[in-house]
Amino acid sequence: MDLAKIKKDFPILSKKDALIYLDSAATSLTPEPVLEAMDAYYRTYRANIHRGLYKEAERASNEYEEARVVVARFIGAQADEIIFTAGATGSSNMLMYALEHTDMFQEGDEVVTTIMEHSAVLIPLQAFAKRKKLNIRYIELGENFQLDYEQAEQVITSKTKLVALTLASNVLGTINDVTRVARRAHEVGALVIVDATAAVGHMPVDVTLLGADFLFFSGHKMCGPTGVGVLYGKKSELAKLTPSFLGGGIIEDVTRTDFVLGLKPWSFEAGTPNIAGVIGLKTTVEYLEKIGVEKIQTHCREILAYAQQELQKIEGSTLYSAEPAYNVGIVSFTLDTVHPHDMAEILGKNGVAVRAGHHCAVPLHTELNVPATTRASIYLYTTEEDIDALVSSIKKAKEIFNI
């Protein structure tokens, strides 16, 4: 990977007061081709999709539908299994509402999730379980910041109707063995929902290999635009759902009293979508494919190994980060009694962008017995020099706190 060339693709990294950017797990940076693709839409062919009969409208519709093909290919799916949404949170809520309106769940059934889920999964799942009177059970943490797979086998039983789990933790970086959990879930006839938000664009993702019935992610965690995401639904499972958001663009026929919905997946995209965002997402996938996702993964592992090694050397540091071999490039840490927010503030003043807090994973932090952590996250443009800047900034913070 030509790192110098890649860095040049990201205009924000070339500005005079550019940050040392180690906050890609919050949101990643946008490369020039993606900016150009969105700019071109707004400047030269802005039109609504699937409506107009003039050339700009046709081009916008074509680009939008081409994005469905490109995104599907990227995750090993079919184009008609891809729904564009506002992001992972939008996908998760849409899915939970749609599942709630099926007859698949009865009072007392169980849903299984993991202790390392993001609120985007956990909160809609809890609300759904409350409304349907379902019991939530957890796959717990095992050794080395991995899931306890033996306990997972036990907790998924004939009562389990749904298993929702993250492919990669946004705190620990851990890449979970979704294939293994999905195999067990399918043995008992449970649906498998995968949160791939921290994984897509960071490692190869194939919905069939994973055994995902549904899978979702956000564009902005993979160098794409904000406000756009994807919900993948296996054709046979998507067929069982009806859309909860209704409106224009999804209707086959309407009378005074009733309506007939159009085809899936389009019927899940009522109203005018984020057209520029979807077009930007298509270019993002093409950009990542050109570099090679495997190469990006290898690079992130190398930088992560260096970061873990250097952070471990700092006296008083505790790392909450899975081994590089199964980590998407995230290292969360604490330093003695320094509050992570104070740490992040000092790092920020030194021009190093990290995130501090519970990272929308409160039960995980409770389990780790820390209220908050500081998180450094690595992506394709991260260099060893960025890690050196982080480490020297932490050392300065140590002096300030006199520890």
Ligand SMILES: Cc1ncc(COP(=O)(O)O)c(C=O)c1O
């Ligand atoms: C693992 C994981 N899932 C879901 C989300 C939610 O993504 P969004 O805020 O883009 O909807 C995030 C965002 O931090 C995440 O890291």
